[in-house]
Amino acid sequence: MEASFAITPDIAAELAAELAAKLDMRLDPAAAAGEGAAVPLPEPDLHYLAARTALFSPGEDAGKVYEVTQGVLMITRLLPDGRRQILDIAGAGRVIGLTWSDAHDCAAIALRDSIVRRHDSNGSSAVALNAARFADALFGEVHRLRNLATALGRKTATERLAGFLLDLAGEDADPPVRIDLPVTRNEIADHLGLALETVSRTFSRLRRDGIMRIETSQKLTILDRAALRRLADGGPF
Amino acid sequence: MEASFAITPDIAAELAAELAAKLDMRLDPAAAAGEGAAVPLPEPDLHYLAARTALFSPGEDAGKVYEVTQGVLMITRLLPDGRRQILDIAGAGRVIGLTWSDAHDCAAIALRDSIVRRHDSNGSSAVALNAARFADALFGEVHRLRNLATALGRKTATERLAGFLLDLAGEDADPPVRIDLPVTRNEIADHLGLALETVSRTFSRLRRDGIMRIETSQKLTILDRAALRRLADGGPF
């Protein structure tokens, strides 16, 4: 998609300056205080995360952006009394850690052993990454959160789970589609705003109805995608 | 916030090009097909919206960005069977209409007579606006949607309503704080993922408990903000 811009070079420069300032502030407040001169360009460094360890936690300085290279992370909010909302499940290719304020308002926790590529503010790679993916990552975030909020606010347990499974399956080949769940029943529950028992029961019904096969609790197969789609869209159970 | 950038001019230019392309695509697909030359700079035009009329609807071309100048709009998702999730309520100063794909995935509907400033893609004002507010608007959107999803997924009816009212009240002066609701009970319900009767009942209890005064159904006063805060945070009813 090579568009010719209806934006003058002057305006583009101005835009660049403002956005660069913004990105810079976002990415490394410290650097913003430094000189305006060019700096060395450290390569982005890879971080290895063991399953169930945190990449960042709420309150921590939101200075870095991460690109998931391998594995899966979840983005969670924790209420003071322990209730948890899993806001996102981010697999390879996803960019996470973008936050408005100076401090994270969420935790990012590896669901499996994972590798993330950390992009510091003062490397060219950060700029390249951000120019290429900054907007996409944010727009994607908004889009997914809108879907999630709609599901949480207005869909039944069955619709939520069916939709979740279809999302995981992607638009892949026809059934049978194999899914390797990166999450426990408890985590699905905390993502879909349900009790884990409800999730379990719903899985059981999907199995009884011949819509899914459940090899182990994490290894699933969609046998009847059309039926699952119907359930996700509010069809009768 | 005049930051000196740790980004070379070269990189900034590259960043500018990529982001300009992105913004341009986003803002006016038509213009993207035109020449790269400078274009006249039309001032942003104001649009007057009567209450209950739509600014844009799902599926429509997402070519423009709007800044709310006066009034209030709601951003809604509609499910095929009529269920509705109100994702956002945007008052003066807010920027809306930013969307990922080419088409809107939401509707924007005026709750009151409103005025929005439309920013076309090919005006300098659009660039200025976007450079200045683009990121903020998106980050704000993400932040609010995370809060909403957490509320919808993990909070009780009372917590949701109390939180909603506190949001509307802002961090203003001490009680009594007056609130002029821009929404009906039905709309509050569709925002908080509840039945309208549940909203009404919850209001009634807040009134009985001396936490709020309800002059008319839209004119409210918070009498005991601390108590409301406690309820919003999951305290006992």
Place this chain on the structure above:
DNA sequence: CGGTACTTTGACCAAATTCAATCACTGTGG
């Protein structure tokens, strides 16, 4: 006034949660 749209309240109902066992799978140590 009379009508329409919105709100409140009550009685009942149902989806989902909670409580409580039981089961299945895994890894560990005897």
Place this chain on the structure above:
DNA sequence: CCACAGTGATTGAATTTGGTCAAAGTACCG
């Protein structure tokens, strides 16, 4: 190799929160 924790999943029963249905009540507007 098997017993036995330990963790997570499933299932059942009782409960609850919030939803649905129905009937007034109230405000607003021509």
